[in-house]
Amino acid sequence: MAEASAPPSLATRSLGERVADALLSGRGIWPAVPAIIVLTIVAVIPFIILLSLGFSDMEVSRGDIVSQTFSLEHLINALTDPLYWTTFQRSMTLALTTMTLCVFFGYPVAYLFLIGGRWTRRLILVLTIAPLLTSGIVRTYAWLVILGGRGVVNSTLMNLGLIDQPLRIMNTHWAVLIGMVQIHLPVMILPLIAVMSRHDSRLVEASANLGASRLGTLRSVILPLSVPGIGTGASLVFTLSYTTFVVPQLLGGGNYLNAATMIYEQVVYSLEWSKGSVSSMILMVTCLVVLVAIALVTNHFTRWTKGRDA
């Protein structure tokens, strides 16, 4: 016992341990330095290069850049090209619709989580987290099976005698929207559940004791308290569905062009790097604008808890 409780003498400690102590005792920035270096090399510098490519005129010969001069040409070309406008508009509409529908379908699940018992809560968690662990392609493929010519929907409708010929759902705007909502629903539900599980159940009881109906409690107690969760979920769903590649590519057929598929074509097929850079920047900036707007709206409607856990 005496040996175990005696402090280790400094002499027996290895050099490595002493270095580790020196680094850790200061509570300094040192532990984060490797991450900072990697992030700088792999994220910050590439972003600067992306910017410089978008704002420059290059002469490339044999894969090397011969000359590079500042120019707004690519940005102006992009902003005056109607194709860009329709493509980004389509992506924006699709993402905002997806976001709204995800709130509509996701919020009731969170409410069920709030009022449900232990097993209901577990079931909801499993059903929400499991899809996030399978790939987006697999989940999109499921919709090919469901909405396809010989898929679930068409077979069922034909067996019921409601239609004679398969409906053409695949490769339409609707197929993309249905797939988007289902695939991004878990991302909406999780932040809502996080808010709901921190919920103080005494507030609901107090509301009931004061004579509020359940709908009244939902509207004036639960809903205002869950605004930060809606905000987080909405931002995540928006970012993902605004920049998604898989769903439009697979469910929209080859010719459904959204921002992400356009960037892919510019970068990988036509090797127009300056165009690709400009498109990426437009994508990033427009995405950021919407995220700031969502944050402002969320902040405006956040009651009582403002500044605490919002």
Next chain:
Amino acid sequence: MRPLRHLSLTDALGIGLILCVAVLSLLLLVAPSIIVVMISFDTRAFVSFPPEGFTFRWYAKVFEQGELVDAMLNSLQVGLTVTLLCVLLGVPTALACARGRFRGTTALSVFVLVPHMVPGIVLGVAVLFAGALVGVSPSIWLQSVAISVFILAVMVRTVQSRLVRLDPALEEAAANLRATPFQSLRTVTFPLLMPAILAGAVFTFVEGFDNLSVAIFTHGFRDRPLPVELLALVQYTSSPLVAAVSGVQIVLAIAALAAVSLSIGLDNVND
């Protein structure tokens, strides 16, 4: 016990409607996976519903196809590399963010978060261009590093939120017993952090294995990862083969979920 409150008609209708939508949403979440698993046992060579017969043929075929097995192994390698990098870089960063007493801890947290906030395809394009300029061509390593940078924030946040909630008295006790900072980290803090690190590891692995947005621009042309291979497969084949691949992934997902719930408990995943 309070007596059950009498429900008014509008109240009952409203709540009933909300619960109906909730059940519908939950069905919407799970139904596609069930349908895909059913299709994967179909004996016919085309995708049609309802499936006929029962066979393991497609599952056998998944493992006979060289490209698919290669793609799985590539993705496995990417997933493991990403996890390793994120643990090595992320856990110390979380320590600095949560415990650091220097100016700019908030700035550091934001800095780590930025690559994760940027759309994956933009990061992918940026890394591809930067690599090309300095002569690093797309490869399995470029892909792994790029995805690690993209997902690092998840690891940092998972560990950081656990660190913040640890009882400071435990480390003070260690210090009072004359443990050096390294000793208290190794014997007190680290074991307490283990569940969070494991949870972070599962999520970063899944991202490394499944990521398409970053990978599609940075993967090597010889060693294609599974998502890229699958995307091509879904576009150009119409047999239940893809359904079988999906079946395998669903089983893996359930295993991962079981791992998370055993290590930290499902209820803590969200924090």
